[in-house]
Amino acid sequence: MSSYTSRLWSHDSQPQFWSKYQVWEWLQQVMDIHQIDASAIPFQNFDMDGHQLCSLNYHDFIRAAGSVGHILYNSITELKSGGRYERESGSGGQKKKTITTSKRKAVLNVFFQTLNGPLVEVIRSKNTFHNMSVVLLPLAFVPKDPRGTHLWEFIRDILLNPERNPGLIKWEDRTEGVFRFLKSEAVAQLWGKKKNNSSMTYEKLSRAMRYYYKREILERVDGRRLVYKFGRNARGWRETEK
DNA sequence: GCCTCCTTTCCTGGTT
DNA sequence: GAACCAGGAAAGGAGG
Numbered sequence: 001m002s003s004y005t006s007r008l009w010s011h012d013s014q015p016q017f018w019s020k021y022q023v024w025e026w027l028q029q030v031m032d033i034h035q036i037d038a039s040a041i042p043f044q045n046f047d048m049d050g051h052q053l054c055s056l057n058y059h060d061f062i063r064a065a066g067s068v069g070h071i072l073y074n075s076i077t078e079l080k081s082g083g084r085y086e087r088e089s090g091s092g093g094q095k096k097k098t099i100t101t102s103k104r105k106a107v108l109n110v111f112f113q114t115l116n117g118p119l120v121e122v123i124r125s126k127n128t129f130h131n132m133s134v135v136l137l138p139l140a141f142v143p144k145d146p147r148g149t150h151l152w153e154f155i156r157d158i159l160l161n162p163e164r165n166p167g168l169i170k171w172e173d174r175t176e177g178v179f180r181f182l183k184s185e186a187v188a189q190l191w192g193k194k195k196n197n198s199s200m201t202y203e204k205l206s207r208a209m210r211y212y213y214k215r216e217i218l219e220r221v222d223g224r225r226l227v228y229k230f231g232r233n234a235r236g237w238r239e240t241e242k
Numbered sequence: 243g244c245c246t247c248c249t250t251t252c253c254t255g256g257t258t
Numbered sequence: 259g260a261a262c263c264a265g266g267a268a269a270g271g272a273g274g
Contacts, residue, residue: 150248184262197250203262208249210264225258225262 015079018050030075054080151208152217154191155179156230156237165190177230177237184226 018026023046045064046053053076061069061076149157158165159179168187172178181187184202192200209228212218216231230237 195249200250204250204252206263207251207265211249213264220264223258 015050015076016054018053023048023050023053026075026079027072030072149194151191151205152212152230152234153236154194155187155209155228156234158187158190159237172227174239177234178221179228179230180224181226181228 015026027046056064056073056076058070058073061073063069065072155169158169159171162170168183168190169179169181172180181202184206188200188202188205191205192198209218212231212234213220216233218234219229219231221227221229
């Protein structure tokens, strides 16, 4: 009785009463169980709550999710009938995934925004699901950190939305993720404003940036002042993620 | 209350 | 000399 699926779906409300978020949870669940690549599911077609989801017929699912549609349809049909959805034991003998309640709760802290936005890679780590994996999701589906936006995300968002904050930071090499601060103190002030810290300076901000080197969110760019580069653990800045 | 994470602050020393 | 870079150390704040 500790399986991920039974924990998730046995005590939750009927799918008819799911929120949008719970629909997303369910999609995640099906992806996990069936080892489906997230890119195979067009999430934008499932921007709906449980009531709307349950009103879809088989053909709607095929239209919305293509080859994965029948899996989703079977899943939701089982859940609507009050059953627990679990993957039938296949020839591969794959183990069912498990997740603890506390981790589940961490996921439930996520909230929804609108569905417009680029696709970004999301690392599922100990704060979400038990296994480290990477999935591609619409930005609006990305779990928000309860602590708020991280500095590197703040920087990334300025780069991705230059019209909002023109002339602060610019790409030096878009494909490589290299960028340069044009107005370092102005960026620091903006960051400070966001954090309600009027004493923020570029000196302090840059120290925080340097901590990202170790975590490979940023990479060093030797010999160039005010120049940084996104590292392998920075997500959502690549054009291909849109 | 303790722990972890993510900064924030201060600092020293080096480089441009 | 100013601005920036690098990184150690300690502390703060928030969530789990």
